[in-house]
Amino acid sequence: MIERLQDWIASRAQQSPEATAVVWKGETLTYGRLEEVSNQLARMLAGGGCRRGDRVCLLLPKSTAAIIGILGILKADCTYVPLDPSCPAARLAKIVETCGCRWILAGEGAAAVLDVLASNYDFGWPIRVGWLDEPTRAWPPPGENFRVDFSLTDLSALPGGPVEASNGPGDPAYIMFTSGSTGNPKGVVITHSNVIHFVEWAIPYFGIGEAERLSCHSPLHFDLSVFDIFGAFAAGAELHLVTPDLNVLPNKLAGFIRESELTQWFSVPSALTYMAKFDVVKANDFPKLKRLLWCGEVLPVPVLAYWMKRLPHVTFTNLYGPTEATIASAYYTVPGCPQDLTTAIPIGTPCAGEKLFVLDEHLRAVEPGVIGHLYIQGVGLSPGYYKDPAKTEEVFVRSPFSADPGSRIYKTGDLARVGEDGLVYFLGRADSQIKSRGHRIELGEVSTALNALEILRESAVVAVPTGGFEGATICCAYVALPHRNVSPAALRSELGKALPGYMLPTRWVAMQELPKNANGKIDTRLVKEHFPSERTL
Amino acid sequence: MPDQALYEEVARFFSERLNMAVSRADEDLLDNGILDSLAFVDLLLYLEQQFDIRIAADELELEDFRSIGKIAGLVAAHLGLKTAGAA
Numbered sequence: 001m002i003e004r005l006q007d008w009i010a011s012r013a014q015q016s017p018e019a020t021a022v023v024w025k026g027e028t029l030t031y032g033r034l035e036e037v038s039n040q041l042a043r044m045l046a047g048g049g050c051r052r053g054d055r056v057c058l059l060l061p062k063s064t065a066a067i068i069g070i071l072g073i074l075k076a077d078c079t080y081v082p083l084d085p086s087c088p089a090a091r092l093a094k095i096v097e098t099c100g101c102r103w104i105l106a107g108e109g110a111a112a113v114l115d116v117l118a119s120n121y122d123f124g125w126p127i128r129v130g131w132l133d134e135p136t137r138a139w140p141p142p143g144e145n146f147r148v149d150f151s152l153t154d155l156s157a158l159p160g161g162p163v164e165a166s167n168g169p170g171d172p173a174y175i176m177f178t179s180g181s182t183g184n185p186k187g188v189v190i191t192h193s194n195v196i197h198f199v200e201w202a203i204p205y206f207g208i209g210e211a212e213r214l215s216c217h218s219p220l221h222f223d224l225s226v227f228d229i230f231g232a233f234a235a236g237a238e239l240h241l242v243t244p245d246l247n248v249l250p251n252k253l254a255g256f257i258r259e260s261e262l263t264q265w266f267s268v269p270s271a272l273t274y275m276a277k278f279d280v281v282k283a284n285d286f287p288k289l290k291r292l293l294w295c296g297e298v299l300p301v302p303v304l305a306y307w308m309k310r311l312p313h314v315t316f317t318n319l320y321g322p323t324e325a326t327i328a329s330a331y332y333t334v335p336g337c338p339q340d341l342t343t344a345i346p347i348g349t350p351c352a353g354e355k356l357f358v359l360d361e362h363l364r365a366v367e368p369g370v371i372g373h374l375y376i377q378g379v380g381l382s383p384g385y386y387k388d389p390a391k392t393e394e395v396f397v398r399s400p401f402s403a404d405p406g407s408r409i410y411k412t413g414d415l416a417r418v419g420e421d422g423l424v425y426f427l428g429r430a431d432s433q434i435k436s437r438g439h440r441i442e443l444g445e446v447s448t449a450l451n452a453l454e455i456l457r458e459s460a461v462v463a464v465p466t467g468g469f470e471g472a473t474i475c476c477a478y479v480a481l482p483h484r485n486v487s488p489a490a491l492r493s494e495l496g497k498a499l500p501g502y503m504l505p506t507r508w509v510a511m512q513e514l515p516k517n518a519n520g521k522i523d524t525r526l527v528k529e530h531f532p533s534e535r536t537l
Numbered sequence: 538m539p540d541q542a543l544y545e546e547v548a549r550f551f552s553e554r555l556n557m558a559v560s561r562a563d564e565d566l567l568d569n570g571i572l573d574s575l576a577f578v579d580l581l582l583y584l585e586q587q588f589d590i591r592i593a594a595d596e597l598e599l600e601d602f603r604s605i606g607k608i609a610g611l612v613a614a615h616l617g618l619k620t621a622g623a624a
Contacts, residue, residue, distance in 0.1 A: 246599075249598075252599065469574075489558050490558075493557075
């Protein structure tokens with residue numbers, strides 16, 4: 001087994017330097033070139049003061065340069081922190097501050113938000129910027145308040161030979177920030193070893209080979225992208241980056257799979273449902289496709305049947321797992337097209353090195369068929385939340401099933417049961433976290449941001465299933481402060497300065513008073529009744 | 538001017554139904570992430586119902602939805618086709 005994620009690329013670059021590693025917007029990058037440029041970037045970062053364990057933020061849209069960025073950061077013995085360039089600066093600033101990033105690798109498409117970060121926030125230390133774009137494109141970058149320390153062109157002056165690593169399997173590889181219920185995003189730390197174990201299980205299980213073409217559909221700040229990237233590089237396959245604007249049009253997503261001749265499409269159920277809704281998949285479409293994987297949400301069975309009927313040559317696998325347990329912890333390969341559209345698709349059985357437990361409130365295993373809390377133990381478990389021991393201790397608890405005091409289980413917050421078939425079935429959340437179009441959202445973070453606007457007397461944020469492709473829709477009922485006339489459009493616009501678009505409520509109701517229960521608390525059940533399902537498309 | 542009326546109609550849908558403030562006819566809805574898949578489904582349903590047009594799934598082009606001006610142009614083209622077909 002390799003020790004670090006970047007070791008896969010080094011060995012591929014040695015074996016077949018001319019093989020294609022990354023394809024993006026018609027451009028290709030070979031393994032040899034990827035290895036060379038990422039080595040140069042690692043040297044640049046080390047020369048800029050980056051040391052083992054330092055966090056380096058990545059603030060650029062998914063691109064060849066972003067992939068080079070990830071590898072360069074790892075080769076500099078550092079931890080990459082992928083930031084969503086479409087996220088408002090206020091939320092990004094919290095992340096930069098929490099993880100103490102001194103370097104940001106940025107590029108085209110992120111200049112505006114970087115400019116706001118640099119001018120409006122004082123982190124107590126200077127932010128240094130590596131511009132991962134050619135100077136010929138938008139040079140100098142259109143920001144006025146940040147200075148660029150180097151660009152992609154400057155790297156060519158540095159040696160491209162192997163960089164000696166001092167980090168090891170237990171060092172953090174990345175920190176991904178997820179929605180936090182109290183308003184601050186939580187940083188999940190994941191080590192090289194966490195990822196290596198998953199990829200080493202997945203490659204033989206799925207039989208991913210050298211000549212394959214794998215999708216990278218998930219954004220880089222979602223951990224599904226980690227499997228796309230390192231699964232492809234471990235197998236010596238081609239990684240095909242899907243640009244985010246394709247997500248708007250279902251026929252363009254289908255066209256991408258078809259024209260790139262993908263062999264693997266790894267996506268989220270909302271995208272698969274979206275494509276099915278518009279019926280953009282033809283009979284026996286995507287002849288090169290071998291497997292289709294999804295993760296992050298429940299895929300409606302009628303949608304699964306739609307895909308399986310049209311693509312009889314493809315294997316369909318449901319993956320399950322929170323970011324805290326690295327990419328996925330359980331899998332279920334669907335044996336045949338479901339005949340009964342009301343049957344549930346299980347999350348299945350644990351991946352190698354993982355265990356799933358369904359437990360009661362006293363951490364005792366419940367009987368098969370009984371609903372309990374889902375816990376995960378094993379090689380994928382994160383060391384915890386970055387600089388947040390309290391939150392870490394809340395959900396990473398000592399395993400009652402091991403004599404080893406260091407053995408931990410992770411409380412997912414998901415409800416589950418073990419079926420008569422021995423497989424695990426997901427049954428929803430035990431708290432107010434929701435999934436909307438693959439995004440994991442704590443409604444508490446939305447409420448906190450709304451309250452911070454100080455223009456509402458009170459508000460309630462609820463999630464309502466619409467029956468649409470997106471899963472749950474976020475809805476907000478509010479009461480404006482006296483003598484304030486607040487329109488939903490104005491509220492949404494204000495809130496958009498604090499939260500990314502996918503967290504903004506899509507439906508709003510202004511009220512005189514929010515419904516309360518006998519204890520004087522907002523009755524969310526009654527609030528939900530103000531948002532009936534109405535979409536018919 | 539019919540195009541201006543169409544533009545205003547589509548702009549009103551963005552502000553009143555999607556609660557999204559769009560300041561200019563040529564503001565980029567895709568690069569700015571204003572138009573995502575969720576808004577797109579509502580938009581398409583609205584266009585088809587409001588203007589009695591049918592936009593086939595395999596004819597969807599990103600450029601037609603890049604701005605409110607472009608969307609109004611798409612509607613105008615479909616309305617033109619419809620009129621031509623009826624004539």
